[in-house]
Amino acid sequence: MDEHEITGAINRARRGIKQYLEIMNMFPQTNVLHDHKFRKKYNAFYRVRQRPAEWYKVYFEYMENQKGRDVTFPEVLRYFKDSIGRYEPSFSSKLVATHNPGMPIWDVHVLSNIGLHAPSYNSPSKFDEAETAYRAIKDWYANYEHSPEGSLVIRKFDELISGKDLITNTKKIDFVLWQMRT
Secondary structure, X not given: OOHHHHHHHHHHOHHHHHHHHHHXXXXXXXXXXXXXXXXXXXXXXXXXOOOOHXXXXXXXXXXXXXXXXXXXXXXXXXXXHHHHOOOOHHHHHHHHHHHOOOOOOOOHHHHHXXXXXXXXXXXXXXXXXXXXXXXXXXXXXXXXXXXXXXXXXXXXXXXXXXXXXXXXXXXXXXXXXXXXXX
């Protein structure tokens, strides 16, 4: 990516950046299971749609109950398997990144941009494969952040966005990658 592409991606992400900052400011101050305003903002930002009521209850109750803990991707992924029988790598990563903003998001666009593929939903070992893929995502972000291009993304983000100090470098890169659809 060149500077022009990065600037365009950041400008397209402005609305999402504002939404993200609202969510992250609300998160520690509210009970996410019962705060409908938080849930509405979270669901809109992360595009959580058309899930059964039980799914939302389990998801937000778990999110609330994990406050103050070091939540890990494998733990969350397995929790949703055990509690609701669902394979939810993307939403598991979003819950993890809400608790720890330095952790990356599992997203089809991000995976594509960094050259990774999601395990098949039909694979009998998809949970293990997802854990391996998530480690690869984390490794990629750690390396990219210190690369010339990653440094440029972070520098341009910091130049263009107010509130940048409240956003981790991982999330800054994520905002740009999400806008760079391949």
